[in-house]
Structures are given as C-alpha cells and as structure tokens.
Amino acid sequence: MHNFLPVAYFEGKFVPFEEANISIATHALHYGTGAFGGLRGIPHPQNSGQILLFRLDRHCQRLSKSARFLNFDLPADKIQSVIVDFIKKNAPTVSFYIRPFVYTSDLGIAPRLHKVEKDFFVYGLELGDYLSPEGVSCRISSWYRQEDRSLPLRGKISGAYITSSLAKTEAVESGFDEAILMNSQGKVSEASGMNVFLVRDGRLITPGFEQDILEGITRDSIIAIAKDLGIPVVERPVDKTELLIADEVFLSGTAAKITPVRQIESYHCSTHRPITDRLRDKLSAITEDADANYRDWVFKVDI
Template sequence: MHNFLPFAWFEGQCIPFNDAKLSIATHALHYGTAAFGGMRAIPDPNNSKSFLLFRADKHAKRLCQSAKFLMTELDEDFVLNSLETFLVKNKPTQPVYIRPFVYTSDLGIAPRLHNIETNFFIYGIELGDYLSPDGVTCRVSSWTRQQDNSLPLRGKISGAYITSSLAKTEAVKSGFDEALLLNSQGKVSEASGMNIFIVRNGDLITPGVDQDILEGITRASVIELAKSNGINVIERPVDKTELFISDEVFLTGTAAKITPIKMIETTLMSKEMPTMNLLRDKLTKITEGLVPEYENWVKRVNID
C-alpha cells in the first residue's frame, strides 16, 4: 500500500492527488518521452515546522538538463518554487520521496519531440528505507546497460528504465534483491537505479561517467565527502571479477541512500565496511542538517 501525499503539483497548481489524471493517449505514456527526478525530504530534527530537501539545487539542475533531451526548456527556479509550494500544501510529517516529472503531454501518435506540448508535475510518497540498510544481495544481470550513443544517459529519461525494470525483476525472481548491469564493453556500469562503489586497498573506486552510468547526485556527494576525509577516489572501469575480491561494495542513490552489498551471486562479501560506514554516517548527519559546513547541501522549507 503506497502512502501518497494528498496533493500533487499538476498543470501549474496543487490539486488533490486523486484528481491529477492523464489521458490514455498521452504521448509520453506511449513513447517514454519524459524525464524525472527523485528527491528525499525529511522533517527537520531541530524545527518541527521545517522540512529538509537534500541537494535540491542539484536535482533541479539535472531535471532541467534532462528536459533539454526532450527539446523543452524547464527553469530551475520554477522547479524549486514548485517543490516548495508542493511541500507547504502537503505538510508531511514523515520522510518522503518526491518525484518531479517533465513529459510530452500531447495526445498525438507520432514519435517525435518537435512541435509537441510538454508539461510538468510533482507527486510524493512516504518512504523510509528503499533497500535494507543491513545490506542487499545482487546478481549480475543478463541485460546490458544502454550506450550513450543510443539513448541520452546523462538524463533520467523514463524510457530508459525498461532495462532497469527487466534487470530488477530478473534479479528478484532468481532470489536476489538487486541487479548489477554491465555495459556494452563488459565493464560494471551501475545497479537498476543506483551507482556502485568498491573499496580496494584503501581506495574508493567507482565507474566513471564514460561507463554509461547516470551521473548520480548521491554518487557525486559521496565522492566529495570521501575526498574531504582524505580517502583516495578513483573513477575508472571496473571488471565483474573485481567485485568479488573487493574489500567493500556498496550502492548509492536518492532512494537507496548508501546501501552495502552483502552478497554478489554466490560470493559473500565482507561484513567489515569501515569506509562505507564513515561515509554513510557523515551523509546522514548532513541530510539531517546537522553539519554546518554542508548547510548549502540542504534546502530548508518552512511548511507551517
């Protein structure tokens, strides 16, 4: 049972969630011509009238960049102001996941991005842990991550997530929690909706942007935090076999936050994860607005 927030931002205003409806002929529904964001907002532990949005500016910027692949312009300030209005109207009391969404809203049947209407909406859902904080089991998927020259992977394009959906279901139906996808070169790319990190000999390693990954905002935050704490960060290709001999392996994402991988296929991973634990602890404190030097990573919204 999903606990959707009672109001959605739809066609320029906040309306009851159940009244925000699209036609079955909506262009984006048929062709995947949409882009979305995913954001977390939590109650401010120091102010019951305030909610905290993690890296709202980065999320708004990425969504606007994604919109460019749909040949539409979306203004960052408009996105941020809409998010604030949305939160104030809903007045949530629990941590929420927010989904801003830009899409082709025409009712035509031709696959195109020219001479077409686009629109924007936001909805939210109460969400605690998307993946178990104690760790997940993973398998390497039989599905391959798309290439950037066939699909704009720098954006969160909705049509791209058919591969993630196939990989996730394949993993779950074969007894695992999550899927790891290789790219067309046979290198590790990412999970179904998260980036991946490994630790070897004290180095924090993650596939670079040339490995057909989504440029994750949590990923970028982890890299910045690691560097500021004296951890050597290397962005490079990662082989499948390297996963099995890593000292630590973990996933990052807005929904997943920082989640350890405890088993990959038949290989049990180490339970000792000092690097991940350090980064997860610091990131948690930052998202709760408890680290003054990272105050600019958190947008405070007064919902009273």
C-alpha cells in the same frame, strides 16, 4: 500500498492527488518520452516546522537538463519554486520522496519531440528504506546498461527504465535483491537505480561518467565527502572480477542512500565495512542538517 502526499502539482495548479490524472492517449505513455527526478525530504529532526531537502539545486538542474533532451525548456529555478510550494501545501510530517516529472503531454501518436506539447507535474509519497540497510544481494544482470550513443543517459529519461525494470525483476525472480548491470564494453556500470562503489586497499573506486552511468547526485556527494575525509577516490572502468574480490561494495542513490552489498552472485562480501560505515554516518548526518561543513547542501523549507 503507497501513501501519497495529498496535494499534487498538475497542469500548472495544485490539486488533490486523486484529481491529477492523464489520458490513456498521452504521448509519453506510449513512447517513454518523459524524464523524472527523485529527491527525498525529511522533517528537520530538531525543528518540526522545517523540511530538509538534500541538494535541491542539483536535482532541479538535472531535471532541467533532462527536459532539454525532450526539447522542452524548463528552467531549474521554475522546478525549484514549484517544489518549494508543493512542500508548503503538503506540510509532510514523515520522510517522503518527491517525484517531479516532465513529459510529452499531447494526445496522439507518432514518436517525436518537436511540435508536441510538454508538461510538468510533481507528486510525493511517504518513503522509508528503499533497500535493506543491512545489505543486499546482487545478481550480475544478463541485461546490459544502454549506451549513450542511443539514449541520453545523462538525463533520467523514463523510457530508459525498461532496462532497469528487466534487470531488477530478473534479479528478484532468481532470488537476489538487486541487479548490477555491465555496460556494452563489459565493464561495471550501475545498479537498477543506484550507482556502484567498491573499496580496495583503502581506496574508494567507482565507474566514471564514460561508463554509461547516470550522473548520480548521491555519487557526487559521496566522492566529495570521501575526499574531505582523506579517502583516496578513483573514478575509472571497473571489471566484474574486481567487484567479486573487493573489500567492500555499496550502492548509492537518493532512494537507496548508501546500501551495503553483502553478496554478488555466489560471492559473499565481508561484513566488516569501515569505509562504507564512515561514509554512511557522514551522509546521514549531513542530510539531517547535523554537519555544519555541508549546510549548503541542505535546503530548508519552512512549513
């Protein structure tokens, strides 16, 4: 059961979450013509009157760009101001997750993006750990990540998540925690809702943007942090076998943060993870506003 935050933003107004409902004829429900964001908020560990949002500007920009793929002009600063008001109205006291969603809100049939009304809503829910911080087992999915030539993969388009859903359920029903998907070129792409990193010989390696990945904001942050720590970072195509013999493997995402991988198929990864641990400690300090060098990544809302 989820604990939803009491107030949602829906059809241009703040309303009780229970009253934010859509019709069964909603266009996006049928055609997957929505796009979403997902960001975490936490109460400031030292100042109970403040909520911290990690890289709010980047999340709003990505959603605005996703909206463009839906033929919808929704400026990032509009999204940002709604999210800030949303937080003030809810005044959360525990860690939570915000889900802003843009979609074709018209009622009726015929898949298209022109001449169809669009709308934007925001709701939130309490969220602790999404994956076990102790580490997860991964299956190499029999489902492949979609290709950018058939879907705008730089947007978080709701319809694309059928593949993530198939992969995740296949993994869980066959005894694993998560799925790692290859792309159509047979290279490592990403997990069901996370980017993938590996460490080999002290270098941090992750598939590049041309590998049909989502442009993860956590991924971007980890790359910047690693560079600042003097860890060499390489963005390049990754083979499945490299994952199997890597010194360390981890997944990254807003929900998953940095989650170590402890097993891939029948291969067990080392539990000695010095680089993963370093990056994880740094990322968590940054999100808690405890690292002065990255304060501009943390947006503060006074509640």
